[in-house]
Amino acid sequence: xxxxxxxxxxxxxxxxxxxxxxxxxxxxxxxxxxxxxxxxxxxxxxxxxxxxxxxxxxxxxxxxxxxxxxxxxxxxxxxxxxxxxxxxxxxxxxxxxxxxxxxxxxxxxxxxxxxxxxxxxxxxxxxxxxxxxxxxxxxxxxxxxxxxxxxxxxxxxxxxxxxxxxxxxxxxxxxxxxxxxxxx
Amino acid sequence: xxxxxxxxxxxxxxxxxxxxxxxxxxxxxxxxxxxxxxxxxxxxxxxxxxxxxxxxxxxxxxxxxxxxxxxxxxxxxxxxxxxxxxxxxxxxxxxxxxxxxxxxxxxxxxxxxxxxxxxxxxxxxxxxxxxxxxxxxxxxxxxxxxxxxxxxxxxxxxxxxxxxxxxxxxxxxxxxxxxxxxxx
DNA sequence: CAATAATTTGACCAACTGGTCAAAGGCAGG
DNA sequence: CCTGCCTTTGACCAGTTGGTCAAATTATTG
Numbered sequence: 001x002x003x004x005x006x007x008x009x010x011x012x013x014x015x016x017x018x019x020x021x022x023x024x025x026x027x028x029x030x031x032x033x034x035x036x037x038x039x040x041x042x043x044x045x046x047x048x049x050x051x052x053x054x055x056x057x058x059x060x061x062x063x064x065x066x067x068x069x070x071x072x073x074x075x076x077x078x079x080x081x082x083x084x085x086x087x088x089x090x091x092x093x094x095x096x097x098x099x100x101x102x103x104x105x106x107x108x109x110x111x112x113x114x115x116x117x118x119x120x121x122x123x124x125x126x127x128x129x130x131x132x133x134x135x136x137x138x139x140x141x142x143x144x145x146x147x148x149x150x151x152x153x154x155x156x157x158x159x160x161x162x163x164x165x166x167x168x169x170x171x172x173x174x175x176x177x178x179x180x181x182x183x184x
Numbered sequence: 185x186x187x188x189x190x191x192x193x194x195x196x197x198x199x200x201x202x203x204x205x206x207x208x209x210x211x212x213x214x215x216x217x218x219x220x221x222x223x224x225x226x227x228x229x230x231x232x233x234x235x236x237x238x239x240x241x242x243x244x245x246x247x248x249x250x251x252x253x254x255x256x257x258x259x260x261x262x263x264x265x266x267x268x269x270x271x272x273x274x275x276x277x278x279x280x281x282x283x284x285x286x287x288x289x290x291x292x293x294x295x296x297x298x299x300x301x302x303x304x305x306x307x308x309x310x311x312x313x314x315x316x317x318x319x320x321x322x323x324x325x326x327x328x329x330x331x332x333x334x335x336x337x338x339x340x341x342x343x344x345x346x347x348x349x350x351x352x353x354x355x356x357x358x359x360x361x362x363x364x365x366x367x368x
Numbered sequence: 369c370a371a372t373a374a375t376t377t378g379a380c381c382a383a384c385t386g387g388t389c390a391a392a393g394g395c396a397g398g
Numbered sequence: 399c400c401t402g403c404c405t406t407t408g409a410c411c412a413g414t415t416g417g418t419c420a421a422a423t424t425a426t427t428g
Contacts, residue, residue, distance in 0.1 A: 010282055014199030018416060030418080031376050039416065090281050093336070097274050097281075098194055100339045107343035115344050132364075137344060138357035142330055144337075149329035152277070155284045159291035160299050160321060173322035180316075180364030202386060214388080215406055223386065 001049070004042045009091040012098060013043050044102065047095065050088050051106060057081065058114060058140075067125040068182050075143045075174055082151035083167050089151035115140055131182040139181075146174055185233070188226045193275040196282060197227050231279065231286060234272050241265065242298060242324075251309040252366050259327045259358055266335035267351050273335035299324055315366040323365075330358055 003025035007016045018039050022032040036042045057077040061070050082089055100107055115137060122136035150157055150166050157166045187209035191200045202223050206216040220226045241261040245254050266273055284291055299321060306320035334341055334350050341350045 012196050012199050012278075012282075015196050015282070016198075017414080019414090028377060029416085030378085033417065034375070093277070093281055094196075096337050096340050097277055098196075098199075100343075104339065104343065107340050111340075112344050112346075132360075134360065135353050135357050138353050141333060141337075141341060141344075141354075142357065142361060145329040145333035146326055149325060149333075153280050153325075153328075155288065156280050156291050156295075157325060159284075159288065160296050160325075162296075169319050169322050170325075173319050173326065176316075176318065177326060177361055177365045180366075181361050201384085203384090212407060213386085214408085217387065218405070 001042075001046060004046050005087050005091060008043055008046060009087040009094065012094040013039075014098075046091060047102060050092060051103065053088070054092065055111065055114060058118060061118060061121070063121045063124070067122075067130045068179065071122075071131075071139075071143070071182060072175060072178055075147060075178060076171065078143060078147035079150070079167070079171060079174060082147050082149075086151035086154055089148050093148065093152045129184060132184050134181065143178075146177070185226075185230060188230050189271050189275060192227055192230060193271040193278065196278040197223075198282075228286065230275065234275060235287065235290060237272075238276065239295065239298060242302060245302060245305070247305045247308070251306075251314045252363065255306075255315075255323075255327070255366060256359060256362055259331060259362060260355065262327060262331035263334065263351070263355060263358060266331050266333075270335035270338055273332050277332065277336045313368060316368050318365065327362075330361070 003023075004021050006024050007020045010016075011020075016039075018029050018032060021039075021042065022029045025032060032042075036045070057074055060077070061074050095101075095103060118140065119136035122131070122134070122139065125131045126133045126136075150170055154166075187207075188205050190208050191204045194200075195204075200223075202213050202216060205223075205226065206213045209216060216226075220229070241258055244261070245258050279285075279287060302324065303320035306315070306318070306323065309315045310317045310320075334354055338350075
């Protein structure tokens with residue numbers, strides 16, 4: 001699985017070969033296919049495992065907490081995932097960019113429902129004047145965009161920052177942006 | 185070129201085939217190779233053409249304008265590009281995610297220099313108290329992330345928004361975020 | 369130890385891939 | 399009409415790819 005993650009997250013499904021995955025896993029190709037039925041099976045297993053963890057940080061958001069701190073906490077959790085699991089982020093990004101042929105249903109089903117729920121919570125906060133009025137879905141998009149960018153575009157970020165660690169500064173900037181947007 | 189853009193932006197270089205490009209262009213494969221020396225030549229030509237336009241909006245940023253309006257204008261131009269040229273954005277995203285094997289030099293050279301220049305301008309604005317103090321590079325990253333997200337993750341955005349046009353609302357949200365962050 | 373089951377491998381295959389090439393069309397100017 | 403040049407094509411090729419299979423190897427167990 002780790003080998004598959006390394007290969008698929010860099011080249012996408014169609015750009016990866018079983019030989020690459022087998023090499024990365026230290027197995028021969030037939031031996032790899034002894035454990036997984038097909039190339040597709042490896043990729044699908046990876047995506048399934050990823051989706052389990054991917055939505056988790058969003059579920060942890062509490063409607064009864066402090067609005068700004070809850071949203072900030074969510075953003076920080078996402079940023080931590082970009083820092084510590086960049087390959088998972090890139091695997092997901094590759095799948096989405098290529099049209100999400102295998103997880104379109106999840107996006108339009110489970111994910112959408114979850115975002116709808118959270119959007120209601122955020123709208124409630126805004127109606128109570130606890131945060132500034134804001135489009136909840138675009139707020140969520142912006143948290144995704146800002147955090148995943150550091151994993152997905154890692155090469156570009158490091159090309160510009162040189163020796164500076166991207167995650168020194170990213171957290172503070174993210175917090176400043178969200179506080180500026182949300183604090184009433 | 186248009187056919188190549190359509191195919192490569194969806195599947196990446198390694199995931200695309202000459203037959204796909206030829207089909208999309210309405211040519212036979214040998215005929216396609218009559219106009220382009222190789223698969224690589226098509227892809228490289230596309231990337232070169234893309235890079236020409238990609239940095240342009242950033243260059244248009246004026247040091248002598250109103251800081252907040254200049255940055256907002258830049259963000260809007262990027263958002264317009266996501267709306268009207270999503271395939272170009274995805275082609276670029278694919279290349280970066282896969283480690284930028286062909287444009288790493290441009291990122292570490294031309295792009296980095298340009299960002300360094302703009303960073304000086306932004307730092308000057310902050311020193312004069314015309315915008316709130318902010319890390320200029322992370323600010324630029326966040327503009328890239330927020331705008332490109334709507335092109336690169338188009339499928340996900342539309343899955344969540346349903347029939348709502350993503351670009352109704354994206355512009356206003358982007359403006360609110362940047363004003364909240366920058367307005368002194 | 370023997371027998372059974374789980375694992376690993378080399379050889380192989382059909383389909384696909386990027387790319388070549390000689391021959392055939394098509395079309396301008398004379 | 400002919401000639402010469404640009405364009406298009408079908409046939410083809412060598413290398414790669416996902417996947418199979420029987421045989422060999424290595425645990426595991428009674």
